[in-house]
Amino acid sequence: MQSSIKYVFILFLVISCKSIKLLEVSKINYNDKSIVFEGRIGENPKEKAKEIYWSGSSIKLNFKGTALKVVLNDENGVNYFNVILDGKPIDVLKLKKGLSTYTLAENLENKAHSIELTKRNEWTYGTTCFYGFELNGIVLAPDNTKKLFIEFYGDSITVGHGNEDYDSGQDRNDGNVTNNYNSYAAITARNLNASYACIARSGIGVTVSWFNMIMPEMYDRLNPNDAESKWDFSKKQPDIVVVNLFQNDSWILNRPKHEEFKRRFGNKKPTEKEIIAAYSNFVKSIRTHYANASIVCLLGDMDITKENSPWPNYVTKTVNDLGDKKVYTCFVPYKQTKKHPRVKDHQVMANQLTTLIKSSILVK
Structure with missing residues (x-):
């Protein structure tokens, strides 16, 4: 009986480790071709980041996974972004001044998702630099280009x-x-x-x-x-x-x-x-x-x-x-x-x- 329990436990560990490996954290750089931007977006080669200025500017990623974070650097700490998961607004992100990593979604079902960030307020509040995402999962192809x-x-x-x-x-x-x-x-x-x-x-x-x-x-x-x-x-x-x-x-x-x-x-x-x-x-x-x-x-x-x-x-x-x-x-x-x-x-x-x-x- 004890050997059976031990075998089941070891099998559980093997399966769990495989799952964890599949969902290990991967970093998606700011210039990854899977990321879709809308609006007038600048590029800062020195910072290796995109620059977000204008109201309504957006960043979108399709992925399969369970959690996603974003790395941003806000000039003044007074910008706000919508977090839109699978086409539905789920949160309002108030940025801190300086470089921070923000959790956008977690404990998701391990299936296909989309995440989109859209800037709520105007450019007079300062520039936001976007460095990339940290993803528990895999990147999926972007949507077809809008006509x-x-x-x-x-x-x-x-x-x-x-x-x-x-x-x-x-x-x-x-x-x-x-x-x-x-x-x-x-x-x-x-x-x-x-x-x-x-x-x-x-x-x-x-x-x-x-x-x-x-x-x-x-x-x-x-x-x-x-x-x-x-x-x-x-x-x-x-x-x-x-x-x-x-x-x-x-x-x-x-x-x-x-x-x-x-x-x-x-x-x-x-x-x-x-x-x-x-x-x-x-x-x-x-x-x-x-x-x-x-x-x-x-x-x-x-x-x-x-x-x-x-x-x-x-x-x-x-x-x-x-x-x-x-x-x-x-x-x-x-x-x-x-x-x-x-x-x-x-x-x-x-x-x-x-x-x-x-x-x-x-x-x-």
């Missing part, structure tokens, strides 16, 4: 500023209540199974911003903190570009005492013609980089689209004057509050934009 690619240019609405701030009664921009994954932009991309890039900053405008940079000065950057860091537009051509700007222009142009008003315009507010020209020039800049893309000029859903607002007319006139048959307008009605849209409002915007894209762009 559609959409790039967004926008302000705080596109960032998703405060879209999950339901409790404070305020309009905070912290990453625990700002979630680009639930912005109209990211929702639209998922609606269409499109890859996604988000070039946005809260407070930015076309002619003037709440700070000293406007979108025509930022849109072509890889690293938004570095004026010398330029994006290679030929690297990946979008099928659709969405421009959602002018909300901040509409406010600041009525504040002649604001320092940015004075710096940009002196004492004289720009004329309607000058406003339209600035918007037109930005759309033309997009077109010079993306000759074949469809461009959607979107406004909403804050007070820029309220009744009798002149701004939709500015956009309509721009599009008409351009005479470009692949440029469209989309105006989302004012939601009757100056607070930033919440997730439910973003869903309304995404539905309207998705419908336009399906009915007017993808059918051609």
Whole structure:
């Protein structure tokens, strides 16, 4: 009897050791071809890492195994990332300042899984370096390349500023209540199974911003903190570009005492013609980089689209004057509050934009 028990125990140890060997920890480097990135992602050869700046930037890995960790280095310790397991958000990761290893998932069933990290808040919170994964299991092939690619240019609405701030009664921009994954932009991309890039900053405008940079000065950057860091537009051509700007222009142009008003315009507010020209020039800049893309000029859903607002007319006139048959307008009605849209409002915007894209762009 004792020999039988001893034999079973030894057999158990052998099987367990084999299992452990199969699931030993393996390191997946930041540049492994199995990792799929979306957004404008930089590379830091010195650090041997990828650099994450922009809202909505994502890192995805398919694997078979029981646990996964990620190695990140956050500049300021104030960035937040969503953890999405098998297509479902399961956690919000608040990063520490400096280099840390974070457990993303553990005690998983040993079968095929996917993990995705998406940046919730905007680039002003600092850069995050991604060094790679530590996996108990094996790497699987990435998903098939998505057929559609959409790039967004926008302000705080596109960032998703405060879209999950339901409790404070305020309009905070912290990453625990700002979630680009639930912005109209990211929702639209998922609606269409499109890859996604988000070039946005809260407070930015076309002619003037709440700070000293406007979108025509930022849109072509890889690293938004570095004026010398330029994006290679030929690297990946979008099928659709969405421009959602002018909300901040509409406010600041009525504040002649604001320092940015004075710096940009002196004492004289720009004329309607000058406003339209600035918007037109930005759309033309997009077109010079993306000759074949469809461009959607979107406004909403804050007070820029309220009744009798002149701004939709500015956009309509721009599009008409351009005479470009692949440029469209989309105006989302004012939601009757100056607070930033919440997730439910973003869903309304995404539905309207998705419908336009399906009915007017993808059918051609």
